[in-house]
Amino acid sequence: MAVLVYTENWDGRFKKSTYELVSYAKAISDMMETTVVALSIGPVEDKELEKLGDYGVDKIIKISDDLYSVLDNQVYTRVIADVAENEDANVILLSHNNTGKALAPRLSVRLKAGLVTAVIKVPSSVEPFTVCKKVFSGKGFVHLVVLSEKKVLTLSKNSFELVEKKTKPGIEEYSPDFTLGDFKTRVEKVDKQTGKLILTDAELVVSGGRGMKSPDNWGPIEELADLLGAATACSRPVSDEGWRPHEEHTGQTGKVIAPNLYIAVGISGAIQHLAGISSSKCIVAINTDPDAPIFEAADYGIVGDAHKVLPELITAVKEYKSEN
Amino acid sequence: MKIIVCLGNVPDTTTKIKFTDDNKKFDSDGVQWVINPWDELALTRAMELKEDSNNSVNEITVITVGTLGTEPTIRKALAIGADNAVRIDAEPIDSYFVAFQLAEYLKNEEEDYIVFAGIESSDYNGSAVGSMLAEFLNLSSISAVSSLEMQGDQIKIFREIDGGHEVVSMSAPFVTVVQKGIAIDPRIPAMRGIMMARKKPLNVVAAVECAPLTEMLSFELPQPKPPCKMIDADNAKELIDLLQNEAKIL
Numbered sequence: 001m002a003v004l005v006y007t008e009n010w011d012g013r014f015k016k017s018t019y020e021l022v023s024y025a026k027a028i029s030d031m032m033e034t035t036v037v038a039l040s041i042g043p044v045e046d047k048e049l050e051k052l053g054d055y056g057v058d059k060i061i062k063i064s065d066d067l068y069s070v071l072d073n074q075v076y077t078r079v080i081a082d083v084a085e086n087e088d089a090n091v092i093l094l095s096h097n098n099t100g101k102a103l104a105p106r107l108s109v110r111l112k113a114g115l116v117t118a119v120i121k122v123p124s125s126v127e128p129f130t131v132c133k134k135v136f137s138g139k140g141f142v143h144l145v146v147l148s149e150k151k152v153l154t155l156s157k158n159s160f161e162l163v164e165k166k167t168k169p170g171i172e173e174y175s176p177d178f179t180l181g182d183f184k185t186r187v188e189k190v191d192k193q194t195g196k197l198i199l200t201d202a203e204l205v206v207s208g209g210r211g212m213k214s215p216d217n218w219g220p221i222e223e224l225a226d227l228l229g230a231a232t233a234c235s236r237p238v239s240d241e242g243w244r245p246h247e248e249h250t251g252q253t254g255k256v257i258a259p260n261l262y263i264a265v266g267i268s269g270a271i272q273h274l275a276g277i278s279s280s281k282c283i284v285a286i287n288t289d290p291d292a293p294i295f296e297a298a299d300y301g302i303v304g305d306a307h308k309v310l311p312e313l314i315t316a317v318k319e320y321k322s323e324n
Numbered sequence: 325m326k327i328i329v330c331l332g333n334v335p336d337t338t339t340k341i342k343f344t345d346d347n348k349k350f351d352s353d354g355v356q357w358v359i360n361p362w363d364e365l366a367l368t369r370a371m372e373l374k375e376d377s378n379n380s381v382n383e384i385t386v387i388t389v390g391t392l393g394t395e396p397t398i399r400k401a402l403a404i405g406a407d408n409a410v411r412i413d414a415e416p417i418d419s420y421f422v423a424f425q426l427a428e429y430l431k432n433e434e435e436d437y438i439v440f441a442g443i444e445s446s447d448y449n450g451s452a453v454g455s456m457l458a459e460f461l462n463l464s465s466i467s468a469v470s471s472l473e474m475q476g477d478q479i480k481i482f483r484e485i486d487g488g489h490e491v492v493s494m495s496a497p498f499v500t501v502v503q504k505g506i507a508i509d510p511r512i513p514a515m516r517g518i519m520m521a522r523k524k525p526l527n528v529v530a531a532v533e534c535a536p537l538t539e540m541l542s543f544e545l546p547q548p549k550p551p552c553k554m555i556d557a558d559n560a561k562e563l564i565d566l567l568q569n570e571a572k573i574l
């Protein structure tokens with residue numbers, strides 16, 4: 001028996017969410033009294049792989065063949081399922097991100113393993129295997145039992161703390177036998193924003209809504225975000241209007257994020273918006289309307305005009321930064 | 325070519341969520357049911373593709389696994405413009421069960437087709453059915469799709485990756501799991517569409533035996549949040565102070 005964790009990499013690097021997932025895998029393997037096996041696909045240097053040993057991985061399987069640098073969901077599913085069988089893994093874990101969402105359901109079918117996506121805690125019991133996730137876009141929680149012998153889970157970002165546990169995992173190369181012809185997904189072009197903090201990775205987020213009135217008023221939002229090292233986000237009407245890029249749209253139909261700090265400026269706090277941000281550890285609202293629903297979701301609030309409050313906040317952050 | 329849109333029937337997004345039966349069941353009393361928001365966008369995009377004479381989409385089928393109670397939602401999809409509908413008559417127990425039913429129905433499909441499924445359903449937030457269906461049918465799947473364009477038989481798909489997107493080319497049949505961006509404003513049925521929808525075929529088929537792999541035990545509501553601490557607009561500095569010393573974020 002083992003817990004298999006798929007450790008995705010981005011240009012050869014792991015992210016904090018990778019280590020969260022590994023820590024989570026370790027916690028489950030302790031409950032089940034078994035080991036953690038990590039699977040890495042794509043070119044990742046051993047030095048980077050060894051970092052997984054900071055969080056309790058017992059064994060690392062790597063596939064470094066360039067052939068696997070394109071994400072073909074069908075091929076990846078077969079590869080991960082084969083490794084799961086070779087390693088006799090009963091629990092397979094992925095991050096609840098674009099890749100995890102694409103692969104976990106396929107794995108569930110291939111392995112006939114019950115799937116629970118976006119889990120937020122360690123199982124309350126492993127026998128029966130009982131996990132908790134959010135439902136109704138954050139308006140409730142459900143406790144589920146996975147009935148099958150094998151299980152596939154995806155873990156929500158920022159829901160499990162990193163737990164250091166030094167191990168010295170061995171690294172094994174694995175060569176699945178697929179050929180180029182098996183890859184039906186042909187990627188013609190990759191467009192990546194460079195140098196910009198990615199919203200879903202950000203620990204701090206400054207977000208603007210329709211209350212900002214015009215795309216020309218975003219200067220202070222960007223300045224505040226820059227000073228804090230935060231990413232920028234927005235409400236749906238703002239991205240629908242083309243005031244801000246679609247990648248910034250947060251909410252039920254946009255990105256669901258869980259940063260440590262979410263500052264909502266000129267956002268009313270509609271239920272669909274809250275669905276994307278309510279897992280933030282701390283929410284700050286700035287709004288002219290004292291009755292705006294955002295204040296019910298917020299931890300700290302300022303009733304006031306964004307155009308006056310933001311410059312003052314910027315000054316305060318500058319002072320704070322010069323003092324610290 | 326045919327586009328098959330998977331349709332979820334979910335509570336309106338503004339629904340106040342309640343549970344009954346000792347928190348074992350979702351309380352559907354007084355709930356307004358709608359097409360799952362992403363599926364509505366998927367259907368909208370399917371319509372746009374069919375209307376564009378540069379490509380070969382000639383039919384849109386919506387398909388759902390649900391009991392009789394889902395028919396108003398299906399009729400709405402027909403009123404928006406789907407040509408026909410399939411309802412597999414069963415309570416959707418879990419994603420695996422739903423995807424299995426869809427696959428059992430679609431495995432006999434002969435014409436070339438593309439399946440559109442939404443990235444998640446706004447009730448149980450599973451993010452699973454579309455990709456599961458692809459695995460059952462042994463088809464390719466592209467997930468996190470924010471745009472799909474067709475030129476004749478050439479299909480170009482934008483797939484979101486962290487911090488950007490990839491442009492992927494595909495040929496039918498395959499499954500796309502779509503999200504924000506696939507269409508901007510969902511279409512609303514017009515009077516004429518509503519009249520026509522009554523006459524469009526809604527094919528009810530029996531479900532096939534399949535054991536679910538998960539079971540929901542109980543629900544819980546989130547803890548009420550402590551009241552928001554208000555800070556005077558003239559004292560923005562205090563906020564920074566609180567974030568630093570009370571919330572310990574900065």
Ligand SMILES: Cc1cc2nc3c(=O)[nH]c(=O)nc-3n(C[C@H](O)[C@H](O)[C@H](O)COP(=O)(O)OP(=O)(O)OC[C@H]3O[C@@H](n4cnc5c(N)ncnc54)[C@H](O)[C@@H]3O)c2cc1C
Nearest residue numbers: 209210211235236251252253266267268272273288289306
């Ligand atoms: C199916 C469905 C899905 C949806 N999905 C999403 C989603 O994913 N994300 C999302 O955001 N929305 C979503 N919506 C839309 C949502 O219902 C709201 O319409 C939207 O969130 C409102 O955006 P807003 O807060 O920016 O604008 P508004 O509601 O117009 O609020 C603007 C706020 O700014 C305040 N304001 C005005 N002037 C100032 C000023 N000078 N200084 C400070 N404050 C000021 C106002 O008091 C007001 O509270 C969805 C809707 C539906 C039906």
